[in-house]
Amino acid sequence: MGKELAKTYDPSGLEDRLYQKWLDKKYFHAEVDHSKTPFTIVIPPPNITGQLHMGHALDNTMQDILIRFKRMQGYNALWQPGTDHASIATEVRITEKLKEEGIDKHDLGREKFLERAWEWKKEYGGRIISQLKKMGSSCDWDRERFTMDEGCNRAVTEVFVKMHEKGYIYKGARIINWCPVCNTSISDAEVEYQEQAGHLWHIKYPVMKEDGTPSDTEFLTFATTRPETMLGDTAVAIHPEDERYSHLIGKSVMLPLMNRVIPVVTDTYVDREFGTGVVKITPAHDPNDFEVGKRHDLPVINVMNDNASINENGGKFAGMDRYEARRAIVKELEALGLLVKIEDYTHNVGTHDRCKTTVEPLVKEQWFVKMEELIKPAAEAVKNGEIRLIPERMEKTYFNWTDNIRDWCISRQLWWGHRIPAYYCDECGECVVAGQAPQQCPKCGCTHLTQDPDTLDTWFSSALWPFETLGWPEQTEELKYFYPTDVLVTGYDIIFFWVIRMIFSGYEHMGEKPFRTVLFHGLVRDGQGRKMSKSLGNGIDPLEIIEKYGADALRLTLITGNAPGNDMRFYYERVENSRNFANKVWNASRFIMMNMDGKTVTVPSAQELQPVDRWILSRLNTLVKDATDNMENFELGIAVQKVYDFIWDEFCDWYIEMVKPRLYNTDDAVSQNAALWTLKTVLTDALKLLHPYMPFITEEIYCTLQEMEEEHSESIMISRWPEYLEERSFPKEEKAIEIIKEAVRGIRNVRSEMNVAPGRKASVHVVSQDKEILDTFEEGKLFFASLASASEVVLQMDKAGIDPDAVSVVIPGATLYIPFADLVDIAQELQRLEKEQKRLEGELARVNGMLSNERFLSKAPEAKIAEEKEKLAKYTKMKEQVDARLEQLR
């Protein structure tokens, strides 16, 4: 025996060995080669803080499937890997770690902190990569990049300076989302709204009388969820057409506690239907109020410090935390009789997606990207189909964002990230944006300039990922050859954060789209449909699954029965099934190799191939076509399902069983050789089709199989993807074998129903007037007998000489008789046949109904009509057979 395979498939050990082989052979590496067509995927860079989770596992499985598929098809496939510095996520983790050591980030200082961060990167940055390797990911590791490596840093600076010159990047005081715990601004996309139970405080402000003193009878009542912001109120607003308050237009109210007189303004922003129709205006602490304030030229009074405590503008409340101040203010208002009532109220509160702290809207000087112009080509590209989103419905989500675009706040008050290339003159305050620190101030000539302390939003660099990883801003060969990339595979949850930003960046800086297709996948949830999360502790570690079941089983599980963009639930039972399938493939291969052992398998002539051989070759041929089509259309789950069904059902359960008698019959070497050749050929191609999904097991078997050859290829990875061949299509044999399969199924069914012991054989008479059908059975006699547990198979044109009490099975074009004289229960037999008769009558009624419908005949396509006619003939014949048999029994 050439090589002994173990009885059950054991992935451990084997996977690492094969992966190392692939690395050694440089199969993952792609070089610019103009004789080949490139196929490129850039990896969504995992965070350096990251641990491989099921989302990564799914994302990377999909990418690896596509890249391996295209590589086998002969494309120059590049899967560009790398990691992301993940500015805030990493900074939070490091800060936490420092805290554990009793060190405050600010005491440590920026430089030392960054040293720690780089140490962290060194320690953990490689972890996720080694985990991706466990999955079998065929990334070109020689090209691994990092969002903060030298090249990416250059790209970021270049982009910032260029966009600033064009006026796309500006600095301005805007209301932004502030996280008082992380001490940084965050973008709109980072705010996560949570429904929280709170209160609605109804408060009234006294209206100012003509004499300039507050009235003690006339008030304006309104409601607020954040009473502490009243310290910064600079107006009260009503709707201009609200008759209830029209007499107050032009008047003022007294802001209690602060004793500030503030105007009553009119603005259509006010909803007359909501509450009392009165809104207090706090421009410094509410985005809408900020807009109102701008329209009415109201002062902006910031009453909060960065840590959300009240600042010196808050009078006697200065120094209190925002919630402490809230309580104190409510208490005082109540004492003054200005608190009307308190209502329970659940509302959405903006929180920071990283730390869940309630976000505080604050007015701050920040850097922004002006989006209006930039977004246009990005929206257009999806609209005109230059970029395709899969599934298509994601376009709606996409346009929802592009149509309501807001300027992107890109500055973060963090240390870990790309520092903003803006420098301020220590003398005159002039701001200079430049690739390198200027020697002197262009305005006053001062030589002391200080760089902006802020860093950029982490997505600023990932937006450039598809081209910065290929060398941009250098015009490298790689960039020219591999860009634009082909497919981006990612979760729909980062469409705003990342996908859109890459698209407009691609158009802006490269003048071209970053990728042709975006393939979205959903979330991997737990068995109860919940999101996997650390806080719930319901996460399933992919590495544990790999350890136990193998990477192939995990990959197959993640990809089967799942459509693009749909969430999926993770079940251990499904992994077990995948593992069982791996074992099935393993054992089928083991069986084939055992039988090939010691023999030289030669290519059989056309005549030497038997109908069953042609049947399975033809079925394989169809599979090649269908599965390839599905994969080209990114229907990965459907494609692999077809391969799975083919291997397990058609190949293992039918073909191998059909061929066994020929393998065991040493007298007919020609037939045996034809069977072995077919087995080997079909197995090899099936393994190839399966390889992108289950790379390890297919490689192991393929190589073992190849070792039995004189000239063997060294890896399935670099073998050619099977192609549909017209000369391998045998529709006639497909039909013929289908009839035999039906006969076998029918006989098994009857035997099972009658409780015939499996070991008990009986003769089977095949009665048909159709010469071709008899020929089919004649040719398949050997295996038909074995599958149908027949002691002998007798073919005849009529039922002469058959025991009239025999059990019968009707299949299209033939009736089978099995004489079980001692077992047959005529009543039961009648019942069975009557059931079959009824079924056929139903079918006939349906087909006849269609074919007698003139509108059907005139409107339905030709092919459909022909199909129905064929069915009519088939069922009519079968019914005649059943009728005749019933007649005979009665």
Place this chain on the structure above:
RNA sequence: GGAAGCAUAGCUCAGCUGGGAUGAGCGCUCGCCUGACUAGCGGGAGGCCAAGGGUUCGAGCCCCUUUGCUUCCACCA
């Protein structure tokens, strides 16, 4: 408030441009250690495809309405 998705076998899901639901896995049930595989083999039960309309010769699939669940966006004090 706006939008999207989902509702198909006991459970979890597939079902391509409308053309018989022999759909998959698990579960259930009956029978088998049949010279690759009990991580297996053979048989079986189980679905008026959420409800109601419409378009069509024909609807799980297209249109409208309703109900239930999920998600995204906006965020009104």
